[in-house]
């Protein structure tokens with residue numbers, strides 16, 4: 055067993071701190087992006103009512119562009135058949151965002167330049183690189199995978215959330231999730247460093263198994279995906295309220311939500327991601343059972359951690375069912391996705407910290 | 421699949437069912453109840469109920485895993501405890517209400533899966549559905565024009581198109597050849613539904629295998645001190661839990677001797693100083709009384725397999741070796757005493773019962789400390805390290821009737837001192853017994869003596885036989901495969917129709933429709949478009965010579981969606 059490298063461990067913590075600061079800046083930039091965006095839209099709308107759209111130099115180019123497509127939106131918009139009714143299953147494009155009320159459902163990058171968002175993404179990349187190094191150094195310092203206690207689950211988990219977010223960003227424009235996702239990563243790093251901090255060390259014998267590498271890494275990745283869908287489901291609920299309020303003729307109060315695709319496409323996108331994450335969670339459950347058989351002599355024993363892993367699995371199975379059940383798509387499915395994620399968070403925090411069980415190795419408390 | 425699902429159609433009009441209810445009669449009632457039970461809505465409800473029902477098992481101590489905590493809870497909560505117990509909240513997972521939920525769920529599952537399987541089996545064997553009149557109304561639509569003089573007429577073109585689809589693994593059916601408007605219908609992705617069925621059946625299989633593993637297996641615990649041997653017979657176990665099908669002939673008479681238990685603690689990182697980093701048990705094993713001895717190593721996470729069982733290292737601790745002489749000077753007890761570690765420093769609870777001591781039986785209760793330090797303010801010793809750097813016994817002694825003779829089973833790790841007379845203690849004149857290795861102590865009032873001869877370690881072993889778990893694994897893997905097929909495959913239909921234009925060109929149009937969720941349909945459409953162009957060597961976006969070509973109808977995609985959503 056290689057020794058603990060205290061120097062690298064210290065370096066890791068310094069990098070973690072730097073990453074945290076960088077994320078904080080990225081968080082501000084994402085927020086700034088949302089603020090400037092809704093300002094631009096408001097300015098554009100004002101220009102349009104004044105009837106001087108054509109006058110050059112009055113409206114900024116992108117505001118103008120938004121307005122042109124936005125004018126018709128209030129009435130004959132196509133916001134999809136959902137979310138109250140039966141969800142339309144995407145067989146093709148359902149909504150291209152041309153009404154200006156919500157973004158297109160393809161979630162692809164548009165032409166409009168959002169400088170603040172670009173800066174935010176760039177800073178996030180820097181933060182993630184530093185964060186990745188911090189995680190790497192932690193692993194090197196301890197001579198093992200860097201996920202053996204709560205501090206490490208949290209920091210490594212935060213890194214995968216950021217990484218998966220950035221990876222998805224290369225294919226789809228999910229920058230509207232930036233404030234949320236980076237905010238969450240920030241919370242994870244802070245919680246890890248403040249509440250769960252543990253010095254780098256060896257693993258207790260129960261954790262010395264290659265199943266730690268497999269089981270926990272898949273659990274962390276699935277949880278990161280669930281994090282993204284949680285954010286989308288929350289936005290879906292907000293967007294669907296906004297859509298029905300606009301449909302009933304009320305003014306559009308949350309201009310920022312124009313950045314966000316319509317509720318239906320949010321639902322479809324989170325369904326796709328939840329499908330992948332559910333397979334991941336199924337693997338987590340299976341590998342966990344195999345490991346439990348190796349370590350404790352039984353593959354399933356209703357240990358608290360096992361109970362909650364099972365509960366999460368069943369809730370998301372319910373979510374997948376809901377999507378195929380009349381009257382349960384849309385808002386109700388979104389609530390199930392949210393409940394599922396709350397269970398994930400509960401399983402990770404409360405169960406690890408306050409419940410005793412065979413899994414009480416997380417390095418907090420004792 | 422969905423629109424054909426019997427349940428879906430039948431639950432469409434619940435109000436109608438309600439109205440008809442009084443006239444249904446008994447059989448009708450049963451049929452109605454069965455339809456309700458096997459509806460998607462009920463399945464969803466039962467799934468969510470199952471999730472909720474599993475939660476209390478993590479909030480209250482459970483008998484199977486933690487019987488002593490349940491007893492403790494019942495003493496601590498004399499009023500609420502028995503009520504909770506009546507609701508079986510200390511045995512959630514074997515309670516009737518929990519069983520009721522999952523049995524209903526699985527009944528619903530069977531009722532759901534069987535009709536679906538039948539429908540799907542039929543669908544797999546029948547030809548793809550007839551070609552719709554207006555392909556342009558489908559979710560995805562495209563056209564290809566084969567220029568005049570290429571020698572490809574409508575019939576030839578449809579055969580080519582069928583070949584293209586076939587090479588893309590579609591099931592194809594060519595129709596209306598020779599009518600001037602031939603077409604091909606194609607379908608792909610039957611494995612999606614098969615996967616769904618396999619998944620659901622396998623979940624059922626997992627449950628059955630888990631039940632079987634509970635019935636057919638057995639498990640037992642045994643604490644072995646260094647130098648001791650465990651023989652796999654019923655009397656060899658400290659505790660033994662057989663499944664319903666257990667038969668003691670099945671125990672293969674192997675033996676396991678614990679030669680040494682090596683324990684390593686972290687001496688390196690200040691933050692984890694004294695935390696265990698390795699437990700290694702060296703064993704001498706024999707497959708039977710006459711078999712050759714083998715050396716094997718047992719570690720945490722690395723069980724040893726013997727005689728159809730697996731042996732797990734689940735715990736360890738110290739067994740100080742003591743000798744007790746009674747008042748007559750005879751050795752009344754000698755040997756290692758298994759202690760129960762209570763913290764990370766292995767402060768270990770120790771109980772010694774000496775029923776053979778004369779004239780009075782003797783009992784000892786106290787602690788073994790591997791590394792004892794003295795708290796100078798209180799004068800009490802405490803354990804500061806799990807390694808035996810300064811081992812010490814701290815004991816109180818009792819005399820009287822230990823209560824071992826009246827046949828009531830007693831826990832060897834506790835001593836009921838209420839009817840005993842204490843003769844040693846920290847608060848007494850005689851003081852407590854404090855012993856270092858090699859030392860001995862003479863008990864007051866001629867009750868004999870006790871000596872601390874040395875230290876051994878013990879290993880707590882779990883021995884399991886579980887013939888069912890391999891089936892659990894098989895079904896779980898099947899379920900996973902089915903799940904992935906069901907979630908990630910797409911079921912699609914494609915129709916292609918051709919026609920001869922009077923000017924000699926051959927017109928080809930194609931349309932795609934997804935069954936269920938399919939976000940890659942547009943991609944598939946593009947791929948088919950490309951493949952068709954390649955087949956007839958038509959440049960992908962060829963400039964249309966006559967300029968008469970009507971631009972693709974902008975509303976097509978919109979209406980296409982309506983069509984596909986109605987389809988569900």
Ligand code: HEM
Nearest residue numbers: 371374378458459460463525528529532616619623903906
């Ligand atoms: C132990 C109970 C059950 C579990 C864990 C479970 C789990 C799942 C999961 C994870 C899916 C989504 C993946 C897939 O499409 O294969 C699914 C789909 C489905 N389940 Fe279940 N299920 C259960 C019981 C039932 C029951 C009782 C029914 C029927 C009443 C049912 C009907 C369906 C149907 C129709 C789908 C397809 C939905 C779609 O096409 O999107 N399931 N189930």
